[in-house]
Every structure is written in structure tokens, then in C-alpha cells.
Amino acid sequence: MQNLEGKIVLITGASSGIGQSCAIKFAELNANLIITARRKDRIENLADVLFKRNKIKVLPVKLDVRNFEDVKKFYETLPSEWKKIDILVNNAGLARGFDKFYDGKIEDWNEMIDTNIKGLLYVSKVVVPQMVERETGHIINIGSTAGHEPYPMGNVYVATKFAVKALSQSFRLDVLEKGIKVTSIDPGMVQTEFSKVRFRGDEDRASKVYDGLQPLTPDDVADAVIFAATRPKHVNINQIILTPLAQASSNFVYRKK
Numbered sequence: 001m002q003n004l005e006g007k008i009v010l011i012t013g014a015s016s017g018i019g020q021s022c023a024i025k026f027a028e029l030n031a032n033l034i035i036t037a038r039r040k041d042r043i044e045n046l047a048d049v050l051f052k053r054n055k056i057k058v059l060p061v062k063l064d065v066r067n068f069e070d071v072k073k074f075y076e077t078l079p080s081e082w083k084k085i086d087i088l089v090n091n092a093g094l095a096r097g098f099d100k101f102y103d104g105k106i107e108d109w110n111e112m113i114d115t116n117i118k119g120l121l122y123v124s125k126v127v128v129p130q131m132v133e134r135e136t137g138h139i140i141n142i143g144s145t146a147g148h149e150p151y152p153m154g155n156v157y158v159a160t161k162f163a164v165k166a167l168s169q170s171f172r173l174d175v176l177e178k179g180i181k182v183t184s185i186d187p188g189m190v191q192t193e194f195s196k197v198r199f200r201g202d203e204d205r206a207s208k209v210y211d212g213l214q215p216l217t218p219d220d221v222a223d224a225v226i227f228a229a230t231r232p233k234h235v236n237i238n239q240i241i242l243t244p245l246a247q248a249s250s251n252f253v254y255r256k257k
Contacts, residue, residue, distance in 0.1 A: 013092030017192030065119030188243030212255030
């Protein structure tokens with residue numbers, strides 16, 4: 001098991017859900033954290049809690065991964081001691097809408113593509129070159145079971161997660177000789193703000209997604225991230241697919257009456 005003490009970990013979308021849980025678990029292993037999100041107040045509060053609890057260094061940065069110039073500026077203006085990022089967790093992502101593709105909203109499509117695909121690429125583009133130069137590092141992308149099998153009315157969200165799967169596999173090929181690990185963590189149903197965001201704040205509709213079953217928690221997914229990040233140096237976890245016990249795939253879920 002690799003010791004993460006003093007390592008620098010960058011987590012995008014750290015204001016809630018999986019990203020927040022990842023931050024908490026990396027902090028418990030004494031890693032130093034750069035946590036980013038669009039909701040500045042949330043990551044500042046999280047940074048304060050993690051510093052007081054774990055006595056680690058935490059740098060909260062407001063960042064919208066959809067804007068490449070902002071992402072580029074974010075990395076360029078990091079203090080020099082923060083630039084040598086050891087582990088990148090590309091977690092920022094979302095779903096918008098739940099419609100047949102011919103009824104889909106263009107603004108929803110653009111937001112998902114810009115965040116889930118372009119955002120992942122933009123952050124990787126600015127962070128990974130220093131890993132290549134140092135010939136060490138780990139890229140962990142948060143994918144989805146939706147990237148392995150489509151489900152009805154998932155269309156564009158599904159396509160973005162298929163893209164994450166393809167990018168993870170391509171990254172692995174591109175950095176193979178550079179000593180850099182690449183992992184995709186692909187969860188099924190996780191109870192986070194995901195459905196609330198998808199349904200634009202409709203709490204009742206969001207809660208019905210998990211009726212009759214026990215979904216994964218953000219901590220369950222963060223545990224998989226930590227497992228991948230702490231393997232011995234010669235071991236690369238290419239992919240982890242995890243689901244609730246009641247979910248066999250994107251399209252097969254058992255719900256108790």
C-alpha cells in the first residue's frame with residue numbers, strides 16, 4: 001500500500017457528493033489537497049474542516065472546468081509548491097434532463113458535454129504535463145456504468161460517460177512509457193445531488209430514483225478511489241465498476257415493494 005502522506009491531490013467538483021467524500025478520505029491519509037468547484041463557499045468550508053481535523057494543507061479554488069482559459073489560469077497561478085500534483089481526480093460532472101433525444105434541450109446537451117468531456121480534458125491538459133516531465137502521477141477519472149451500457153432517455157449523458165471510458169483508455173496508452181497510472185472508477189446508482197441536478201431541483205422526482213433499493217453512497221465510491229490510489233507503485237487499477245447490490249446493470253434494478 002502506497003503512503004499518500006504529503007502527496008498533492010487535485011479533486012474537481014469537490015463541493016458535494018463523491019468529490020467531497022474523496023477529499024475527506026484523502027485527508028485522512030494525510031495527503032495535501034487542492035479542491036475545486038463552482039460553489040466557493042462550500043469548498044472553503046470543507047477546506048477549513050479538513051485542515052482543523054487532519055492538520056493538512058488544503059487549497060480551495062473556485063473553478064468552472066468548462067472554461068479552458070479559467071482552467072489554464074488556475075494552474076498557472078498556483079503557488080509553485082502546489083504545481084507538482086501527484087494525483088488528479090477528475091470528478092466534476094453532471095446530468096441534465098431526462099428526455100428522448102429528439103425532445104432534448106440543446107443547452108442541457110452543451111452543459112453535459114462541456115463539463116463531462118471538455119472539462120475533464122481541459123483539467124488533464126494543464127495538469128498532466130508536469131506528471132509526464134517527472135514521470136510519475138495518477139489520473140483517476142470518475143466514469144459511470146452509463147459508460148458501459150445505455151439506458152432509456154440517457155442518450156447524451158450516456159454518450160459523455162462512454163467518452164470518459166474511451167478517454168481513460170486512451171490516456172493509459174498515451175502515458176504508458178511515462179510511469180503514470182490511469183484509472184476509471186465507474187459507479188452505478190449513487191445517492192448524491194446527481195438526480196436533483198438532473199431534474200433541476202425537483203426533490204420529489206429525484207428521491208424516487210432510489211425508491212425500493214439501497215443505493216451506493218459517495219463514501220462507497222471514494223473507497224474505490226482510495227483503493228486505486230494506494231496500490232503498490234507497479235500496480236495500475238485500470239477500471240473499477242461498482243453498483244448497489246440491487247443493481248445488475250444500467251437497465252436492471254431490483255426494487256422492493
